[in-house]
Amino acid sequence: MTSVLWILFDGGGDRPREGTTPFFAALKPVIDSLASYGSCGMMDPIAPGIRPGSDTAHLALFGYDPYKYYTGRGAFEALGAGVDLKPGDVAFRTNLATVDERGIVVDRRAGRYISPEEAQEVEGLMAKIGEEIERKYGVSILYKSTVEHRGVLVLRGAVSHRVSDTDPHKVGEAIKPSAPLDGDERAKVTAEVINEITARFRSLSKELEANKRRGSKGEPLINAILVRGGGYMPSIESIHDKYKIRAAAVAGVALIRGVAKAVGMDVYTAEGLVGTKFDKFDEAVKLAVQLMKRYDLVFLHVKGTDSASHDGDFRGKVDVVERLDAALRPYEAVLRENYVVVTSDHATPVSVREHTGEPVPVLLYGPDVIRDDVTKFSELTCWRGALGRIKGIDITPILASYLGLSEKFGE
Amino acid sequence: MTSVLWILFDGGGDRPREGTTPFFAALKPVIDSLASYGSCGMMDPIAPGIRPGSDTAHLALFGYDPYKYYTGRGAFEALGAGVDLKPGDVAFRTNLATVDERGIVVDRRAGRYISPEEAQEVEGLMAKIGEEIERKYGVSILYKSTVEHRGVLVLRGAVSHRVSDTDPHKVGEAIKPSAPLDGDERAKVTAEVINEITARFRSLSKELEANKRRGSKGEPLINAILVRGGGYMPSIESIHDKYKIRAAAVAGVALIRGVAKAVGMDVYTAEGLVGTKFDKFDEAVKLAVQLMKRYDLVFLHVKGTDSASHDGDFRGKVDVVERLDAALRPYEAVLRENYVVVTSDHATPVSVREHTGEPVPVLLYGPDVIRDDVTKFSELTCWRGALGRIKGIDITPILASYLGLSEKFGE
Structure with missing residues (x-):
């Protein structure tokens, strides 16, 4: 069964300073190799210039219009x-x-x-x-x-x-x-x-x-x-009813676990994945890859990039990306046979220490996805990719189509 | 009078396999020359990831929101x-x-x-x-x-x-x-x-x-x-009332003829244009070019690419594109003085044999259209073009503007 591993770096997006960004600076051979073979682009989590919260952004990314479904953070928390x-x-x-x-x-x-x-x-x-x-x-x-x-x-x-x-x-x-x-x-x-x-x-x-x-x-x-x-608490149709996707989320942060649960994902924890910039990812990635055998889509939430950003800690943000990439290394062959999405729910520039409204880089790898010229996953490179500029709410329908789960609209 | 020839390869879009697609593989000097001189891009027929039927996609391409106008296949058939x-x-x-x-x-x-x-x-x-x-x-x-x-x-x-x-x-x-x-x-x-x-x-x-x-x-x-x-049968304002465009369609397939008629196009048949992958295009192209003298827009529907795709027939799909291109050759000079659109209503990858939700390549040629770097019409190349990533419903307004027929919105 083909499945999707979706890695989300919370607040991973950044603004360039001195010619670089944390994604650009990070040594991340697995993700960059997937970028080389796949399609890249820029994604507005909600819409251009809109500064998203993590909750509204995740709703959008999971395929739910946050203007319709978001009803205050309390319920998701x-x-x-x-x-x-x-x-x-x-x-x-x-x-x-x-x-x-x-x-x-x-x-x-x-x-x-x-x-x-x-x-x-x-x-x-x-x-x-x-x-x-x-x-x-x-x-x-x-x-x-x-x-x-x-x-x-x-x-x-x-x-x-x-x-x-x-x-x-x-x-x-x-x-x-x-x-x-x-x-x-x-x-x-x-x-x-x-x-x-x-x-x-x-x-x-x-x-x-x-x-x-x-x-x-x-x-x-x-x-x-x-x-x-x-x-x-709104009445939300599950991601399975809405998109036919059986989805799991591996996440340590209560708010994200709440959003995932609200849309009907099965939510898992992993040792080391607490939600800080010091998280360890080996167990989380291992679990996520195992879950790919049972789910159409496995969502892996990485909080550390956002935490480091709020601290203004460039090096800490780079470290989180590099540690996650290192944890992917044993599974590179498996990933190559499936789909992989890498993206972010919003930018949190280390210079700003708060969520901002820029688009974030997005990578879609799959054996039958168009290969573009982009060889590195970052804000400084993905804009020239084949995905162009998309919106957060586009991601889940795109994945449903690649997974062969979409309903056809019309004849 | 300047006019538009709009060539639509039904189900022409595909997914890359072994580094190629039918559009990429096809020897189509006329279309690729128009691509070299014009603007290319990628088009989501309805929206990213949405798997369109041919009827809903054609409605969108003709400038009608299918979520508003689509009322089941029966009426269009x-x-x-x-x-x-x-x-x-x-x-x-x-x-x-x-x-x-x-x-x-x-x-x-x-x-x-x-x-x-x-x-x-x-x-x-x-x-x-x-x-x-x-x-x-x-x-x-x-x-x-x-x-x-x-x-x-x-x-x-x-x-x-x-x-x-x-x-x-x-x-x-x-x-x-x-x-x-x-x-x-x-x-x-x-x-x-x-x-x-x-x-x-x-x-x-x-x-x-x-x-x-x-x-x-x-x-x-x-x-x-x-x-x-x-x-x-919904009440549909004609394409002439809505966009001031006098439009003709040359099509062999009942469903497409129905959609074209529903939006007020004059519908023509041509010898050889039945709707199979063995269709001959000489008469259809000849008629379409003649009609350009009398209409602002002539839509030429090519079904064979979709038929070949449903059969999983890569070579057959390539052949349809190559035969259409060959039929264009006598009219290359005429086309150069007018506008030409080449696109598809949805992808039907030969590997999937069904409609899928990826964007399709789109080419807009015209004497006063921006010339970009793209020299070949295909999914593997058009994403780097000047049109960027557009939606199906954008096409008709774009053409109305180039034809000088659009109403100004505001002063």
Whole structure:
């Protein structure tokens, strides 16, 4: 069975400085060999000049119009954290934080490190608050701690994501009351629920064992929960129903796992693939290549390029690309008999340290794909390739056609 | 007067194998010379990765969004067969078939060969059934035999195309009753009409002279009519109203003739242009060049490339291109003074034998068109041309502009 390995360097795209970019500088013989034999081009993840988030870009790349399907980051983050969301659920991203007696935020991350025991204790506290909320509002809530101070809060019932954040997004300011953003009764109820959770958390968190211990050591207390980025879970047709593609994703980052799950991909983890610029790729690539036997498409998400970019770390970004390429080396022969896509979800230039709106290089290798002149995968070279300039949303239909899975439109 | 000759190789696009494609391999000095002096590019007939039918692709190429105008093959096939459809008419594709006593289909084609006399007799039978239908339902019907066992059935009145096929699409199964596909009263009536025609045909076909003769020889009887692919005739603004272009099409294939007619082109036939891979092009090209004197645009449809592709016949596909090019040779000087477009409506790789979703090469020659580096018309070369990567629906507006016929948008 022919299959596709799709390698995505998150934030991999860059802007040239002193005649080079991380993709151009990286020594990556496997990827560049695939570029030599395949088609290259430039891809606007969403549309020219649009600065994508990783979530909207991934939706587009998986073949879903983000203007139709994107409904706030919260829902995708909750999915990624393993919460089994149903269409209509509303999810928020949360921070555990430290406030002073007047309710002014003094640490938006409560010291950042939250131990597993502390996280569990907070989840217990939120479950208790949830019982009160359910009785009072008929809204059931689920809180799950994710990484460090971060978590997700899911509301189920007659709720809406059209409410404002309580997170002031900076220290020295008070927690904001959540307010409905439209006239819908559900938005009113949701804001009330959020404010009630905020108040109950502040009063009940005094009893946390974690805070007794933290207080005695002079560490920042976990005495507030900040809520932001509400989104509702949309009803999304699976990639199998929409494109006939059986797809798997290998990813360590919660948000990407969430998007992949939302479109019906089976999501896998691999040792070493955590989502930092120090990730190791041997196990992830090994797993991805194994999965190619069972899936039409295996998506491998590499976060490190984006992390290094946000740090302004050119060399670190190059290293991530080089380590991934080295991990591909044992499988070069297998890859040659299948399709390989290499691309990025958006540029994150190390000079800018933020997502930008330029197109990113894209490579499509396959035994029956047109071979163009491009011999190196990078922003400085792919623009002259046979793919021309395409959009992120074109990729999945193109792959479905090569895999022979597309429905014909007409006779 | 400057005019456009538009040569379309149906299914001409291909995928590279062993470093070549039929377009690349074909010796076609006239077309390649036009490529040398003109602009080349790659064209997604509908959109990247979308596998087009010939009908949807032609609609797009003629400047009509197929997602808006495509309403099932039946209507276009009936138009191509010379039936004068009106907006709102519903047309089906039909097979004459053989069923056993229990109504089980034993031959979906009634032996495939239907003599002209037999076809005429069946048309007479259907006219008789039509009188009954008209009396009972107020729906008028028209049946026309096309090629071999195939025909078209047109319903006019308060009818709908939203009914299911009666054709089981395989032997060994019974004719299916047609059922309405939505709650509309017209769909209910249409399904009843179809089922009545099916029943009347079975009983009345016993009296056909053709069946007396066939029965005595042990040949498959013409004792059933199978109906499929219902489509209604949309209201389509003509290419002259929409783009100010007076257009003619020279085509042998009923479906393409139908699409051309639907958009208001005058449709011509030429000796030798039947629609097979053995077609001769001398008369067709001669006629097309003559018509250039009277029309802004002359569209010449070459079916053989698609037929050869469906047969997996690389050499046959090359031959079609080479014969067409040879037929152009006497008119090279005329062509040089006009515009020439060469393209394809979709790829049909000989390795796949089916329509696929890759872009196809496109060539635009004209005395005032940008000359790029491309010297050969093929998938392996046109991607580096000045046209870049365009969509099928872009072609007609581009030609209208070169012809000086476009309306200005704004001041």
